[in-house]
Amino acid sequence: MEKATRLFDCMIAQAKEPKADLLNAKENGSWRSYSTEEVHTMINQLSAALLDLGVSGGDGTTEGRDKIGLISNGRPEWIITDLAVQQTGAILVPLYPNTGTKEIEQILNEAEVKYVFVSSKDLCDKVKEVHLNIPSLKAIFTFDSIESCNHWVTLLKPLKDGALQKIQQITDHIIEDDVATIIYTSGTTGRPKGVMLTHKNIMTNAMASGDILTRIPLNEKRVLSFLPLNHIFEKMCTYVYLYYGFSIYYAESMDTIGANMKEVKPSLFTAVPRLLEKVFEKIMVQGQKLTGIKRKIFFWSVRVAEAYEINNSSLWYKIKLAIADKLVYSKWRDAIGGNINAIVVGSSACPIKLEKIFTAANIVIMEGYGLTETSPVIAVNCYQKSDRKFGTVGRLLSGVQVKIAPDGEILCKGPNVMLGYYKNPDLTADVLEGGWFHTGDIGELDKDSFLKITDRKKEIFKTSGGKYVAPLPIENKMKENYFIEQMMVVGSERKFVAALIVPSYTHLNPWCKENGITFSSKNELVKDARVIKLYQSIIDNYNPEFNHVEQVKKISLLPNEWSIDSGELTPTGKMKRKVITEKYKAEIDKMYPCEVSEDPTLVN
Structure with a gap:
């Protein structure tokens, strides 16, 4: 691989x-492939059109360069637009498709976005709703052909004489330290921040990550992409694919991932832990339907997978694993295309139980860790057994440095660390000190140099007794139980630790049937004394693994799953703790009936 310094x-x-x-993408129900030549022509045509519209690199400073917005699902047009914008010297500002109109207005105004590309009518309508409040915004272009909207293909005209030379003159002056994109973090709390990432930031991360991915014995270089492309995890991986000769297939939607996998037969894909949970849930649903010997074999195979260890040399275990693979695991692989070698997982902590189960089934889980501000990868578990360890996020990526601060916070330094937050020097100074980025995560490097994340610094809370509690390890451990779908530990300034729990109805419903429990709704089910007793017993079994102050004393079962659409999760699946706390304040207060406010103004 020749040394490259700019993303384009x-x-x-x-x-x-x-x-x-x-x-590749589905168009009118069939897969449509874009060749290298066709993609490059479209990139250059769009670059030329943007230049004709007056888009430019301005005076070369980040503030002086034009900004182009992009709000779209993953599709070929996304990366074509990204590369075309880069060639003009402008800066791409991508947003999540589910971003609210208020936030769209805020971001487009702060970045002074000149043009916006959107994928669909509903997104076009969202931007139109706030268009008049964004003085810098000149026009909106859509990827889908929509009546009364500017279709982007009108920009893709045959190149005029001298167009390529003009583009070349501009790209010749773009250097690796120039900002390529400003990515606004969704954040679990507070106002989104515009993270300025340079070509060098993303390129160095992509090259080091590519070295790891190309060591996987892939059957074919074909990937399925379905995570949001404006998330730096998927965006950086896309550049790995583009530089290392992969074919990229974009899933139609999150609902069609299973069907698309069977069609595409990818050898690799990226995912967040929540998706793995959903995949395994579907596997378990199918297992619950089995009867007789097939059912016994299925659940025996799950138990074998749960016992998997990376360096287990037991001959008897290897024999059991081989039998389970032939009878059960091979069917799991077939369900996701039959060609998968590995899944790269990031964004949030992956339950160890899931890592073991999928890896035992010859679907190696490569969990990594990073942030938007670090482009994103700081550490990753590799495919090779010697470079993988359950319960950790792997060894440090090449070129990345980490040190642990006295209070346990992970500090990161390297070419992957952002330039700063756009138009926010004070906030930048809060997190960048001497080149070291303060991640806000608590962790440790073990004796084998594997990085382990133990909690989020801002999420650690103090009980009313003055004891500190880190919720993440408690949640991650207890969520290993199949009956728990989602869980959030609470107890800040309270006498004891409690938890909000969303049951896994995939497992709870069959249990209810076996125990003669009938119900007309989920609301009724979570109030059933027998169900509450089941969950309390699960929590009680885990409690001895934690010290007294960390043990969960009370629980509240919730009927509905937390989701992105309902506002409790970020677009990458992380819990918005503040939102959940406020939304379920009544349920939390009921778990602390004896804690009466001493504020006399609140006493009747």
Whole structure:
């Protein structure tokens, strides 16, 4: 791999080994492939059109360069727009498709976005709703052909004489330290921050990550992409794919991932832990339907997988694993295309039980860790057994440095660390000190140099007795139980620790049937004394693994799953603790009936 310094240099690398199916997406129900030549032509056509519209790199400073917004699901047009914008010297500002209108207005105004590309009518309508409140915004273009909207294909005209030379003159002056994108973090609390990432930030991370991915014995270089492309995890991985000769297939939607996997037969994909939980849930649903010997074999195989250890040399275990693989695990792999070698997992902590189960089934889970501000990878578990360890996020990525502060916070330094927060020097100074980025995560490096995340600094709370509690390890451990779908530990300034729990109805419903418990709604079910007793017994079994102050004394079962759409989760699946706390204040207060406020103004 020749040294490349800018993200759009991937076009030079691709031209040497062109592909007929570089980018692929479903159009009118059938897969449509875009060749390397076609993609490059479209990128150059869009670059030329943007230049004709007056888009430019301005005076070369981050503030002086034009900003182009992009709000879309993953599709070929996304990466084509990204690369085209880069070639003009402008800066891409991508947003999540589910971003609210108020936040869209705030971000587009702060970045002074000049043009916006959106994928669909509903997103076009969202931007139109606030268009008049954004003085810098000149026009909206849509990827879908929509009546009364500017279709982006009107920009893709045959190149005029001298167009390529003009683009070349501009790209010749773009350097690795120039900002390539401003990504606004969703954040679990507070106002989104615009993270300025340079070509060098993302490129160094992509090259080091690519070295790891290319060591996986892949059957074919074909990936399925379904995570949001404006999330730095998927965006950086996309550049790995573009530089290292992968074909990228974009899933139609989150609901069609299973069907798309069977069609595409990818050898690799990226995911968040929540998706793995959902995949395993579906596997268990199918297992629950089995009867007789098939049912016994299925659940025996699950128990075998749960006992998996990376370096287990027991011959008897290997024999059991081989039998389980032939009878059960092979069917799991077939369900996700039959060609998968590994899944790269990030964004939040992956339950160890899931890591073991999938890895035992020859679907190696490569969990990593990073933040938008670190482009994103800081550490990752590799495919090779010697470079993997359950319960950790792997060893440090090449070129990345980490040190643990006296209070346990993980500090990161390297070419991957952001330039800063856009238009927010004070906040930048709060997290960047001497080149070291303060991640806000608590962790440790073990004796084998594997990084372990123990909690989020801001999420650690203090009980009314003055004892500190880290909720994440408690939640991660207890969520290993199949009956617990989601869980949030509470207890800040309270006498004891309690928890909000969303049951896994996939497992709870069959249990209710076996125990003669009938119900007309989930609301009724979570109030059933027998169900509450079941969950309290599960919690009681885990409590001895924690010290007295960390033990969960009371629980409240909730009927509905937390989701992105209902506002309790960020677009990457992380809990918005503040939102959940406020939304379920009544349920939390009921778990602390004896704690009466001493504020006389609140006493009747």
